Amino acid sequence: MKRTPLMAGNWKMNNTIGEAVVLTQEISNQYDKGIWGEDVDILICPPFIDLKPAKTVLEFDKTKVSVGAQNVYWEASGAFTGEISVPMIKEIGCACSIVGHSERRELFGESNEDVNRKVKALVEAGLYAIVCVGESLAVRDEGATEEYVCAQVRAAFAGVDARDAATCVVAYEPIWAIGTGRTATPEQAEAVCAAIRATLADLYGDDIAQQMRVLYGGSMNVGNVDDLLAQPNIDGGLVGGASLKAESFVQLVKACL
Numbered sequence: 137m138k139r140t141p142l143m144a145g146n147w148k149m150n151n152t153i154g155e156a157v158v159l160t161q162e163i164s165n166q167y168d169k170g171i172w173g174e175d176v177d178i179l180i181c182p183p184f185i186d187l188k189p190a191k192t193v194l195e196f197d198k199t200k201v202s203v204g205a206q207n208v209y210w211e212a213s214g215a216f217t218g219e220i221s222v223p224m225i226k227e228i229g230c231a232c233s234i235v236g237h238s239e240r241r242e243l244f245g246e247s248n249e250d251v252n253r254k255v256k257a258l259v260e261a262g263l264y265a266i267v268c269v270g271e272s273l274a275v276r277d278e279g280a281t282e283e284y285v286c287a288q289v290r291a292a293f294a295g296v297d298a299r300d301a302a303t304c305v306v307a308y309e310p311i312w313a314i315g316t317g318r319t320a321t322p323e324q325a326e327a328v329c330a331a332i333r334a335t336l337a338d339l340y341g342d343d344i345a346q347q348m349r350v351l352y353g354g355s356m357n358v359g360n361v362d363d364l365l366a367q368p369n370i371d372g373g374l375v376g377g378a379s380l381k382a383e384s385f386v387q388l389v390k391a392c393l
C-alpha cells in the first residue's frame with residue numbers, strides 16, 4: 137500500500153513568537169503548491185505559545201502545512217497547573233500532538249500509561265497522535281531493542297480501537313540518536329520500524345498496519361534522509377535540529393517526493 141510520507145518538525149523549546157512567525161513564513165514562502173500538495177504531508181510542532189501565530193501565518197498564505205503540539209494533557213480542563221488540553225489545541229486548529237517523546241519520558245517522568253491516556257484523549261477529540269517510541273543505548277546493547285520498543289507501542293495503543301489507531305503515526309526515535317548527530321543506520325532503523333509495523337498488524341490486522349505511518353527520528357538531516365526514506369517501512373521523519381532552519385526542513389520535505 138502507498139502511504140503518503142509525512143515530514144514533521146519538532147521545534148522543541150525553541151523560537152519566541154516573533155521567531156516562530158519568521159520561520160513559519162520562510163517555510164510558507166518556499167511551499168510549492170503545484171508539487172507538494174498531494175504527495176507529502178508537512179507538519180510543524182512549535183511550542184504551545186507559537187501554535188496560534190504559526191497557524192495564522194499558514195492560513196493567511198493558504199499553505200498546506202499542518203500544525204501540531206509537542207505534548208498535551210489528557211483531561212479537558214480543571215486544576216492541572218501548567219498543562220494544556222486537547223480542546224485547547226483543537227481550537228487553534230492543531231491536527232495532532234506528539235506524545236511520549238523521549239525527552240518527556242526521561243526529563244518529565246512520562247510513563248507508558250500517561251502516553252496511552254494522551255493518545256486516547258487525542259483520538260476521542262478527532263485529532264491524531266504521533267506516538268514516540270525508542271530505546272536507550274543500554275537497551276540496544278542488551279539486544280532488547282525490538283522487545284522494548286514494541287512493548288511501548290502496545291502500551292500506547294492499549295484500549296484504542298482500530299479506526300482511531302489507523303489515524304495515528306508512530307515515530308521510532310532511538311534515544312541515542314536524538315540531538316547527538318549519531319543516526320541509526322538505515323538498516324537499524326528499518327529493522328525496528330518493520331517490527332513496529334508487525335506489532336501494529338498483530339494489534340489491528342495487516343490492513344490497518346499497512347495504512348499507518350511509521351517515521352524515523354534521530355539526527356535526520358539532508359545527508360542521511362534519502363537512505364532512510366528508501367527503507368520500505370520508513371514513511372517520513374520526525375526532525376528536531378534540522379527543522380529549525382527553513383532551508384534544511386524544506387530540503388527534508390523535498391526528499392519525500
Ligand code: PEP
Pocket residue numbers: 146148309313314315316317353354355356374375376377378
Ligand atoms: C526529535 O526531537 O524528535 C529529534 C529527532 O531530534 P533531532 O532531529 O535533533 O535528533
